[in-house]
Amino acid sequence: MLEIVLQNLDLVIFLALMVIGYTAGSIAEKRHYASIEQRERELLRLMLVNASGSYPDGRVKSAFLVSGSAVISVDYFKRFLAMLRNLFGGRVRAYESLLDRSRREAILRMKEEARAKGAVMIMNMRLETSTIGTSDTSKNGIGCVETLAYGTAVVLNPQ
Amino acid sequence: MKFTPRELPANVNVPKTHPLAELAWLIGGLAALGVGLFLVLGLVTDLIVAKLPPAAEAWLGRQMIGQLAATENQALELRLNALLQALPADAPLRRQQFTVYLLDTNEINAVALPGGHILVFSGLLAQARSENELAMVLAHELGHYQHRDHVRQFGRGLAVSLAAMLIFGQESQVSETAVKLFMTIDSRYSRQQETAADLWGLELLTARFGHAGGATDFYRRMAQTAGSRIPYVVASHPHPDARIAELEQSIAQHAYPLGAVLPLGSDLPRK
Numbered sequence: 001m002l003e004i005v006l007q008n009l010d011l012v013i014f015l016a017l018m019v020i021g022y023t024a025g026s027i028a029e030k031r032h033y034a035s036i037e038q039r040e041r042e043l044l045r046l047m048l049v050n051a052s053g054s055y056p057d058g059r060v061k062s063a064f065l066v067s068g069s070a071v072i073s074v075d076y077f078k079r080f081l082a083m084l085r086n087l088f089g090g091r092v093r094a095y096e097s098l099l100d101r102s103r104r105e106a107i108l109r110m111k112e113e114a115r116a117k118g119a120v121m122i123m124n125m126r127l128e129t130s131t132i133g134t135s136d137t138s139k140n141g142i143g144c145v146e147t148l149a150y151g152t153a154v155v156l157n158p159q
Numbered sequence: 160m161k162f163t164p165r166e167l168p169a170n171v172n173v174p175k176t177h178p179l180a181e182l183a184w185l186i187g188g189l190a191a192l193g194v195g196l197f198l199v200l201g202l203v204t205d206l207i208v209a210k211l212p213p214a215a216e217a218w219l220g221r222q223m224i225g226q227l228a229a230t231e232n233q234a235l236e237l238r239l240n241a242l243l244q245a246l247p248a249d250a251p252l253r254r255q256q257f258t259v260y261l262l263d264t265n266e267i268n269a270v271a272l273p274g275g276h277i278l279v280f281s282g283l284l285a286q287a288r289s290e291n292e293l294a295m296v297l298a299h300e301l302g303h304y305q306h307r308d309h310v311r312q313f314g315r316g317l318a319v320s321l322a323a324m325l326i327f328g329q330e331s332q333v334s335e336t337a338v339k340l341f342m343t344i345d346s347r348y349s350r351q352q353e354t355a356a357d358l359w360g361l362e363l364l365t366a367r368f369g370h371a372g373g374a375t376d377f378y379r380r381m382a383q384t385a386g387s388r389i390p391y392v393v394a395s396h397p398h399p400d401a402r403i404a405e406l407e408q409s410i411a412q413h414a415y416p417l418g419a420v421l422p423l424g425s426d427l428p429r430k
Contacts, residue, residue, distance in 0.1 A: 022178070044164040081178060084185035093174035093181055100172040121162075 021076030028075075029097060036104050043111045047121040048151070061157045066122060067150035068109025071132065072102040074143045098145060103127060106149040114153040125151035200315040207318060208311045211273075215321060216310065218329055220274020222320075222338040227278070229260035234426040235279055238290070239297050245367040252305060259297075261428065267381070271300045271309040284427060286380060289420035291364065291373025293427075298363040302356030308348055316341030357402055358409050370418030371410050375403045 005012055074082070074095065081094035106127070114122050128148045236259045246253055257275040267286055270278040277300050287293045303309050310317065323337035348356070365371045382399035410417070 026178075041166065044166065047162045047164075049162075077178070077182075081182055081185065084182075084189065088185065088188055091174065093176055094178060097173045100170065 017076045018080060021078070021080075025075035025077055029101070032101055032105070036101065036108065039108050039112075040104070043108065043115065046111050046115055046119070048107070048111065048125055049121070049123055050125050052124045052152075055154070055156075059156060059159075061155045063152050063154050064117070065150060066110050066114045066117070066119070066153040067148060068106045068111070068113060069146055069148040070102045070105035070109060071144050071146045072098050072105070074098060074145075079143060095145075099129070099147070102129075102145050102147040103149070106147040110149045110151065117153060117155065119153035119155050121154045121156075122151040123154060125149065197315070200318045203318045204311075204315055207321060208307055211310055211321075215324070217274040218324065219317075219320065219338065219342070220272050220276045222335060223272050223342060224260065224274075224276045226339060227260075227262060229262040229278055232259050232261040232279070232428070234424070234428065235259040235261065235277075235297070237426075238294060239277065239301075242294060242298055242301060242363055242367050245363060252301060255304065257301075257304075269296050269300050271303040271312075273309055275304070281428075287377065287423060288380075289373050289376065290423055291368060291420040292376040293423065294367060295360055295364050295374050295377060298360030298367070299356050300360075301363060302359035303348070303352070305359055306352065306355055308352045308356065311352075312348055313342050353402070354405055357406060361406055361409055361415075362413075365413075365415045368418065368421075369416070371415035372418040373420040374410065375406050376420070378402045378406070 078094040078098070082092050085092045085094070107125075110125075111122065126149070128150075130146050130148075132144045132146055236257075239257055239259050243253055243257070255275050257277060259277045259279060261281055261284070262278050263281050265282040266280045267282045268280045269283055270280075272278060277297070279296070283296065284293075287296070303312075313320075319341045320334070320337045323331075323334040327333040361371060361374050364374055378399040382403065409415075
């Protein structure tokens with residue numbers, strides 16, 4: 001038995017990494033989504049728009065930049081799925097939830113900052129995404145995606 | 160403008176497919192590709208076996224013999240030539256160039272390589288007791304050439320190696336590596352191929368010596384050490400007993416006479 005394991009050590013390590021990647025990745029994702037959904041409900045009333053708006057004179061007490069960013073890493077299992085996808089093409093479903101999580105997490109962090117500073121609204125919200133850990137020259141880096149959300153938080157004068 | 164906070168009912172950005180289901184689909188696709196490639200290579204190999212030009216066969220033979228520490232052996236070559244002389248004048252094998260090599264290993268085997276290179280393992284030579292049984296072994300290998308098994312034995316490895324040769328050229332390192340990796344010498348023939356080579360060899364042996372004496376001697380000695388027949392159900396080679404039976408049946412069928420065997424010549428290198 002031990003002999004078989006030692007002879008196919010590569011395969012054993014691969015399978016172990018796949019199992020670890022899948023279980024750890026699934027648990028992390030499930031928890032993260034639960035947290036995201038709960039916080040999104042809490043912050044629902046904080047207005048968030050892409051548009052640049054304007055208020056009548058004297059209405060705005062202060063306006064400032066708020067930002068939030070989140071970095072989410074890919075797990076071994078998802079990376080393997082994406083690698084197979086490279087062969088056949090199509091939606092890289094394994095990565096889509098990672099991007100979704102990092103976008104929503106970044107927005108939530110931005111909103112949390114705005115709320116802490118007493119803002120009721122964020123205008124002109126923008127999202128930027130970048131990969132870290134990988135580049136064209138090094139293919140074996142750690143694949144992470146960073147999403148940055150930023151916008152103008154507005155604190156209103158009491159009416 | 161009025162702002163109405165609203166929760167999103169569903170998220171189109173997150174796929175509903177279970178990741179394990181996707182994994183199964185992708186791996187299934189990969190497996191299907193592999194099976195497809197395997198089948199195509201099989202078809203290509205069949206085509207190659209029938210149409211392989213002598214120049215390509217010679218190249219393969221050179222590549223393979225170059226990897227082995229085998230030495231050309233004049234004494235064995237003399238015996239092979241005597242067998243070839245016994246063939247009819249218009250036999251295709253007489254137009255081919257054969258070289259017999261001796262490979263220093265205890266294994267009891269002989270191999271027919273592409274390009275007319277016949278490998279005799281010194282373990283086999285140490286076992287042989289008579290000129291006739293040695294001739295039977297050589298005639299058996301010639302039988303493989305006659306049936307083009309020497310090309311077919313490599314199966315799909317052949318298609319891969321030749322593709323490498325065509326793409327990268329004869330002198331390329333890549334082609335050499337392909338031959339090393341995919342053309343492994345284990346001389347696995349099917350039972351039908353072995354039996355066909357045996358029967359063809361028997362005919363040649365009889366033509367050479369005028370009788371079929373010693374044809375089964377070698378297998379008889381193998382049978383003593385071979386043991387149970389059970390592992391041979393899955394083995395590529397038939398059990399020696401089965402080969403002896405086939406040979407004896409053929410001897411009886413053709414009414415080949417059985418004469419006395421010649422002792423081995425002293426010119427053979429034996430350990």
